[in-house]
Amino acid sequence: MKDNVFVFDSPYTLLLYCVLYPDNIFNTIYVHSNNNALNRLDFDSKRHIVINKGRGKLEKILLYVFFKLRTIFNKELRYIVRHPKEFNFYGQDHLFFSAPFVHDFVLIEDGLANYKIPKYSKLYTFFLGAKTFGRSGKVKQILLSGMMKIKEPEILNKVQYFDLLVKWNSLTPEQKNNVNNFFRFTNTDEIEADVVILTQPLSEYGFITESEKIDIYQKLISEYDGHNVVIRRHPREMTCYPDYFPNVKVNDSKVPIELILLNSPSIRRGVTLFSSGIFNLPCQYKDFKGTSYHPLLLQKFGEINP
Structure with missing residues (x-):
């Protein structure tokens, strides 16, 4: 059975993943930024890799280069990147550390940005390209809650809508408890x-x-x-x-x-x-x-x- 790799920067996207894939919470490798909003999550008994992200332009560039080096010298990251067929990949595809993991990728909603045609800066395009938010051929599916309707032909055939409340209500008490514990909900x-x-x-x-x-x-x-x-x-x-x-x-x-x-x-x-x-x-x-x-x-x- 393949492990999942979930790439994210947003607590909201993580919540969606946990509700949509409740049976995979404990067999997932979580690759995420050092976003302060993620600090209080309970990663006990879970594998996770933290990627530092910068604030200013120069710091962001330096940390991007450092991340690329980590994919070469960090044993776990190197294995994931070099053996993509051994994993299932999910998450956000527009982060500066997303690209090495976008293989048969299932994109999960981040917010309203998923419903708009993206605008890229020259710097972003230079380092990361202009095929994010599901527009890459390596993204096979886009899971959205339906905040708005997608009309863009480039991604329309990949979109699948879900109802978060319906999905939540279909979970067992144990599954709901696993999600709540991950977020330390009491x-x-x-x-x-x-x-x-x-x-x-x-x-x-x-x-x-x-x-x-x-x-x-x-x-x-x-x-x-x-x-x-x-x-x-x-x-x-x-x-x-x-x-x-x-x-x-x-x-x-x-x-x-x-x-x-x-x-x-x-x-x-x-x-x-x-x-x-x-x-x-x-x-x-x-x-x-x-x-x-x-x-x-x-x-x-x-x-x-x-």
Whole structure:
């Protein structure tokens, strides 16, 4: 039986892999970046290889060269790269370390980028080419949740859609437990509410003041009066929402919101101003307000619609 190799940089894509392939969680070699969001995952009893990624342009180039050298001198990486027929490959194909693993590759959704025609910088094209997001002939299948419909002929015949909630509900209790343990999900992470609001770091990035942001969210929350509402605060936000909305619960869990919602069946509606993260949510209703929701948002960001 072949081992799987899963190449990723995103907790969301990892969650999809675990739900779509629950029986392969423990026979997979996880090749991933040193993304801080992945630090708290439970890799005990799992094989994984960490690839360092840089911030600035020069650092990224140097670490790309270092990675290429690792595929030569690192015993495990060298074996995988030189014996691709002994493995099944899954994950994201657009990362700087993806290329050596793209063989009969099954691409798994990363987000809205999978639904758009990619734009490449000259530097990206020079090092990595311009055949990512499933456009390479070495990608045999593209698994998407259906945030949007794919119309591009180049990849259309590779696309297969899935329903994350349906897949989750088909798992056995043991399989669900394996996924939850991987992400260190506990009962304290579960949300008891029927509406979740995804906030955004609008004041932290200097687009508007905190008081302006609070006024906008006050208006938003009031629209769901009579509902049990919880705020899912963005990881980069500093705003202490309980100071402003003492009767609204705030969820600051480090567990991906998609997994929390899978374990919180009472939540049926996700709400956001204009965060693309709402399209990932496994809930029945999704309210994307857009920047036209408030004149200040329209002034600062232009028109953003669902």
